[in-house]
Amino acid sequence: EKLGDADSASESSGGEDEPGTSEKKLSNEEILKIAAEEAAKSDPSKEKLIRKASENPWLRSELSKIREKRKKNSTKNSISAKNIDDIIDNDESNFLKIQTTEVNEVPVELIDKMEEVDGMETQADFLAAAFEDDDVVADFEAEKEAVEANEKPQNIDLTLHGWGDWTGPGITDKKKDKFIVKAPEQKRRDKNRIGVIIRETADKSIEKFQPKIVPFPFTKASDFEAYIQQPIGRDWNTELTHVKLIKPSVVTQAGRIIRPLDKEAVIKERMVKEMSSSEDEY
Known part of the structure; x- marks a missing residue:
């Protein structure tokens, strides 16, 4: 790549090696390749990740910067190392220390569906927690029965105690049904309606104003x-x-006597109006 070409060009322009030495400097690309192979051997589970990292041009430049920085900070290791293990600090994994993660694209539709399902479950949990100790249906039915019993017409008892009865020891008090006026059966409008209460006696006081x-x-x-x-x-x-x-339609002074209308005067006034209207037509 460009980085490797630049390194090889700089090495070729630097002149030949001194006589008696057969060593050849490795480029950054070659060093990265060898380090990737060694790191993959040490940890086979990360072979795919290490290969992708070694083939990424941006990572190559970043790794070369890290390598140069380590060279400057290291005072113990020699620049003219004789094997590749010393060049990469005797630890291949340190050379590829940049953490990379493989991003898998997830469809947007799947994410939306997951959020909808999660929201529905959360809402259901909230409702279950809110009405955990409440039996709403049973309470409503009990209230409806109480309203029906309260608004049910009552029988009228016209029995006069003591009249027509015998008194003395051993006499049992018998109730006379003929003196009880039974209330007529009243059909409720909410009889067959589940979850509805219609109060029959509500707002009776305003009927006289309608x-x-x-x-x-x-x-x-x-x-x-x-x-x-x-x-x-x-x-x-x-x-x-x-x-x-x-x-007000009629305005008068305080204390003034208001006399009733005279029937004859009203009839005369009406007749005058009718005659004047008929003359206007002709």
């Missing part, structure tokens, strides 16, 4: 409901509109 027919001048129930639902307070209307909405 109109039976649509009041004048309204002709539709929807118009009357819309008028009733319209607020008249200052918070929802302007001051002028609020005054008009709350203005």
Whole structure:
């Protein structure tokens, strides 16, 4: 590679070795290759990882930097070592000390499904823990039975104690059914509805305030409901509109006598209006 070529070029440009010496300097690539083989032999389980690390160009440059740094820091070992074991500090695994991990790509869909399943299990665990000591269904059914018993019509007992009865020792008190008015059977609207309680006696007090027919001048129930639902307070209307909405239909002075309407005067006024309207038509 480029690093090995640069090293070989520097070695060739450095001139020939001195006479009498047959030693040849090894390039970084050759050193890395030999170290990888030795490390793989020492630990066969990491052979694949060591081979990938030795073939990575970026790791080659990093390993060469580490090697140069160790050379500078080492004062005991000689630069002109005679065997490859001394060059790599007598420990092949130290030369490949950079930790590398093989990353396996996991599909995104699988991760999403795993998170969904994990979330469902967590939610189920939370619900189980929340209602661990609570029997919600049984409590609701018990409450429904109590409401039915409380709202069930009661029989009326019209028996007058002492009237028509014998008294004295040995006389047993017999209950007379003919003086008991039995309450009519009432069919509940929630009888066949599971998980529902309808209170039959609720809101009975407001029925007297509900109109039976649509009041004048309204002709539709929807118009009357819309008028009733319209607020008249200052918070929802302007001051002028609020005054008009709350203005009474009849205004008189305090202490003034208000006489009843005269029937004849009302009839005359109505007849005058009808005649004037007929003249206007002609």
